[in-house]
Amino acid sequence: MAPNPAEVTEPAPVARPWALGPQKVLDALGVAREVGLSREQVLERRRRWGSNQLRETARRHGLAILLDQVKSVVILLLIAAGLLALAFGEIPEALAILTVIFVNTGIGFVTELRAIRSMEALRQLGRVETTVRRAGSVESRLAQELVPGDIVIVQGGDVITADLRLIEASRLEADESALTGESVPVAKQTELLPPDTHLSERTNLVFKGTAITRGSGEAVVVATGEATELGQISTLVRNAEAVETPLEKRLDALGRRMVWVTLVVAILVAVSGLASGRDVFLAIEISIALAVAAIPEGLPIVATIALARGMWRMARRHALVSRLSAVETLGATAVILTDKTGTLTENRMSVSHFVLDGLEVNASDLERRPDESASPGAEPASALDELMVSACLCNNATLDRGAAADEPQAVGDPTEAALLVAAARCGYYREALLEAMPELREEPFDSDIKMMATFHRREGAVLVAVKGAPEAVIERCESVRGSAGVRLMTPEMRDEWERRSLALGEQGLRTLALASKVVADAAEDPYRGLVLLGLAALLDPPRAGVETAIRECREAGIRVVMVTGDQLGTARTVASAVGVLEVRDPPEACVDARWLEPVSDLPSAQRAQLLSAQVFARTSPRQKLELIDLHQQAGNVVAMTGDGINDAPALKKADIGVAMGIRGTQVAKEAAAMVLQDDEFATIVHAVEQGRAIYANLRKFVVYLMSCNLSEVLIVGLASLAGAPLPLLPLQILFLNLVTDVFPALALGVGEGDAGIMRERPRPADEALLTRGHWLLIAGYGIILSSVVLAAMGIAMAWLGMSERQAVSVSFLTLAFAQLWHVFNMRAATGRWTDNEIVRNPWIWAAIALCILLVLAAVYTPGLSELLRLDPPGASGWALVLAMSLLPLALGPLAVRFGARLGAGGGPGGPGRFDLGQSTKASR
Numbered sequence: 018m019a020p021n022p023a024e025v026t027e028p029a030p031v032a033r034p035w036a037l038g039p040q041k042v043l044d045a046l047g048v049a050r051e052v053g054l055s056r057e058q059v060l061e062r063r064r065r066w067g068s069n070q071l072r073e074t075a076r077r078h079g080l081a082i083l084l085d086q087v088k089s090v091v092i093l094l095l096i097a098a099g100l101l102a103l104a105f106g107e108i109p110e111a112l113a114i115l116t117v118i119f120v121n122t123g124i125g126f127v128t129e130l131r132a133i134r135s136m137e138a139l140r141q142l143g144r145v146e147t148t149v150r151r152a153g154s155v156e157s158r159l160a161q162e163l164v165p166g167d168i169v170i171v172q173g174g175d176v177i178t179a180d181l182r183l184i185e186a187s188r189l190e191a192d193e194s195a196l197t198g199e200s201v202p203v204a205k206q207t208e209l210l211p212p213d214t215h216l217s218e219r220t221n222l223v224f225k226g227t228a229i230t231r232g233s234g235e236a237v238v239v240a241t242g243e244a245t246e247l248g249q250i251s252t253l254v255r256n257a258e259a260v261e262t263p264l265e266k267r268l269d270a271l272g273r274r275m276v277w278v279t280l281v282v283a284i285l286v287a288v289s290g291l292a293s294g295r296d297v298f299l300a301i302e303i304s305i306a307l308a309v310a311a312i313p314e315g316l317p318i319v320a321t322i323a324l325a326r327g328m329w330r331m332a333r334r335h336a337l338v339s340r341l342s343a344v345e346t347l348g349a350t351a352v353i354l355t356d357k358t359g360t361l362t363e364n365r366m367s368v369s370h371f372v373l374d375g376l377e378v379n380a381s382d383l384e385r386r387p388d389e390s391a392s393p394g395a396e397p398a399s400a401l402d403e404l405m406v407s408a409c410l411c412n413n414a415t416l417d418r419g420a421a422a423d424e425p426q427a428v429g430d431p432t433e434a435a436l437l438v439a440a441a442r443c444g445y446y447r448e449a450l451l452e453a454m455p456e457l458r459e460e461p462f463d464s465d466i467k468m469m470a471t472f473h474r475r476e477g478a479v480l481v482a483v484k485g486a487p488e489a490v491i492e493r494c495e496s497v498r499g500s501a502g503v504r505l506m507t508p509e510m511r512d513e514w515e516r517r518s519l520a521l522g523e524q525g526l527r528t529l530a531l532a533s534k535v536v537a538d539a540a541e542d543p544y545r546g547l548v549l550l551g552l553a554a555l556l557d558p559p560r561a562g563v564e565t566a567i568r569e570c571r572e573a574g575i576r577v578v579m580v581t582g583d584q585l586g587t588a589r590t591v592a593s594a595v596g597v598l599e600v601r602d603p604p605e606a607c608v609d610a611r612w613l614e615p616v617s618d619l620p621s622a623q624r625a626q627l628l629s630a631q632v633f634a635r636t637s638p639r640q641k642l643e644l645i646d647l648h649q650q651a652g653n654v655v656a657m658t659g660d661g662i663n664d665a666p667a668l669k670k671a672d673i674g675v676a677m678g679i680r681g682t683q684v685a686k687e688a689a690a691m692v693l694q695d696d697e698f699a700t701i702v703h704a705v706e707q708g709r710a711i712y713a714n715l716r717k718f719v720v721y722l723m724s725c726n727l728s729e730v731l732i733v734g735l736a737s738l739a740g741a742p743l744p745l746l747p748l749q750i751l752f753l754n755l756v757t758d759v760f761p762a763l764a765l766g767v768g769e770g771d772a773g774i775m776r777e778r779p780r781p782a783d784e785a786l787l788t789r790g791h792w793l794l795i796a797g798y799g800i801i802l803s804s805v806v807l808a809a810m811g812i813a814m815a816w817l818g819m820s821e822r823q824a825v826s827v828s829f830l831t832l833a834f835a836q837l838w839h840v841f842n843m844r845a846a847t848g849r850w851t852d853n854e855i856v857r858n859p860w861i862w863a864a865i866a867l868c869i870l871l872v873l874a875a876v877y878t879p880g881l882s883e884l885l886r887l888d889p890p891g892a893s894g895w896a897l898v899l900a901m902s903l904l905p906l907a908l909g910p911l912a913v914r915f916g917a918r919l920g921a922g923g924g925p926g927g928p929g930r931f932d933l934g935q936s937t938k939a940s941r
Contacts (some may be wrong), residue, residue, distance in 0.1 A: 030165045034213040034239040035219045038563040044604040046166040053150035053168040062164035069163040069241035134179035164264040172233040180245045181236035189232035293740040323766040327711040329534040336704040343841025347708025349651040353464040356582040362557040366435035374499030374550040383442040404550040407533045408436040409447040411482035457539040466627045469541035483532045487518035490530035494549040520588030566699040574778035585609045585634035592632045607632040616643040641667040654782045671771040716841040718765040727799030742827035757836040764860035771854045797912030806832045809901040826887045834902035842909035
């Protein structure tokens, strides 16, 4: 096993690699560029220098988690009660309290430990891979497997996973802001530099933690793990404190407020008990027990479990969430800005036809006759041949040599792959063309100018092949290649070609323009004096299920807005096909972003119009940022999908950045809060649904727990103030708090959610976990629960002639079972009595069954019943317990109406409705 990087002290194998030439660095590392390291060399170097990992923030050990449980306010109050019991000589009660502390701490420890370990395991799902050359073959390897001397192949969109000395660089630029703070991409080269060159000026190195924004190249690993530049400053990361999610902060604030409230209640109960002549120890112990009962101590635990379980559910549905805060934010998502290709469409491009000067050729007709040959080195015989040559050369995809001749397949960018497949049907193959016309250099695709070019040596000259967006290429063409040869491009011809391109877009086809020229030197400007060869029209069918997913979003009150770089006609056609655009939408719902001024400069009327737009075409990375900001300023929680390098800023700025896992670049994945491992738009909808369900579960859990705790406070507080016998004794309260609160509450926290939750509107991002209506609902439930318990005790003593101990047993059992049945009051307002998310939750039934057994054991188990001072109530007592405990379930709807009437506002289901689900009446 490789040693931990923290244990490796040997320095990096090459000192100051920027001051050495590429070959000297390779020699120092004992590696040949064309071959790479052997398996034996890799194993030996990993033993020597360790894995390519930084020291992570210390893994939380079980002891630390256990101590966190003991440090809680609840446990401290219980310890105080136990010490008081010892002080007054109440040994059995002291032991009972110690048992409660042990069980309560054990539950908190086990649940939090499992949640933390689950989160640690989830983080392992997002590991980064790097392309390396080993033993003569190119392969993908996990970043931590890199060793000094590995030959790494880099290209735009890659995240750099070790410090690398560049051997070859073609238009290579890197974003080093994570390391140097400089936001402008740094141009890279391979020449050696002076030994005293500053870190920010070492242009022949790329560093771990940075990202390639443009170009391609090859490099050799010169430092890994802690020996990298990033590793040397990683102490800052290791010492950083964990950031709480907004929900965790709200729960903590709620807990702190409850501490002060319950302390006041405890003091009042203690004073009233002493004033009514109660025993001093009993009065003080009751007040402490009430304080413990009133504080919802399980909130942080259940919140962590619910969020972590939600992340696992999303992972099973191919949505990998990188941080807990994203889970809760998903539930409030109101706008999804989505790209088109690969998200709403299959990203399975196929050429429909080519448009040449005076000629259209369908893809089905692209088949070279046996007596014809495509000679790679010869001058192309026709305009179509010349177009095919440029389509093959200006391309980074590769043809699968094992594919059947009648169905050629290609690997790489879907658009480029489609061009290779079409060219192969004409007998043109990229590999053969490159042998005859070697590539001299590449001008990578630039999102600003929307073109790419490659330079090739051909018969003593240089052929430049270009492809890109039609409007960009056509503008730079000075002539056109047709069947009669090359002729000059007139303004009228240029307009006609642009109209053809727009017409293809209106048919939902993606359009590329191809051009070429012959020059004397590979250093010339590739985009000047081009000869237009024609247009390629490509078809990308909509994804199956996208239309249904978008309809679900609309029902859920979520707007889906298409933001794409394609032409307006293509975007409009696809948007109509998948349901983003409806028939009733006006023409201004589609915006051509090419003519869009900076949003900040627009008057308010135009900004409002942009907010209602459904489609944005020809959008630049800057405009994506502006659109996100526009919707956020309008109070919307925005999700943004993306896959490319230029999407990274928008993915970071969005409330939920969603990267594509299959076709997405590493830069995009690192910037996103969620990665779709299947690139399916429907997966976003499932994730939003899960986020809503988690938040609704937490809300239900809090209302349930606090209403149960409030009922205990009211029962004992009112009886104490009235000078009546106590309906609940301190240890009974602690038992109830441990049994009937914890297990049903945990079951509520991990429920699947209401089936109708996606028919609600998104909750406001700033909405409190408990609104005014929820507080009123808690009060209503608390009053109902306490009333039936006090009534049950009164009936037991006055009508059934029970002793005080038997009557206390009746009140204890009534409250215990009432709290168990009360969990069914937590159903959504849309749920029926017999068919709702609570009834369908198997954990609820398991929790109820377990609690019933524990309550019966408390009554009928010798020793435990004596400790809790409980007697079997008899047949009449049990009848009274069951009848009274079911009343809160029947009266629960009254509390809902009470909360709705006094909560003010209109709920998501219309006037007068109050719900425990995604949205609330009070918030509207």
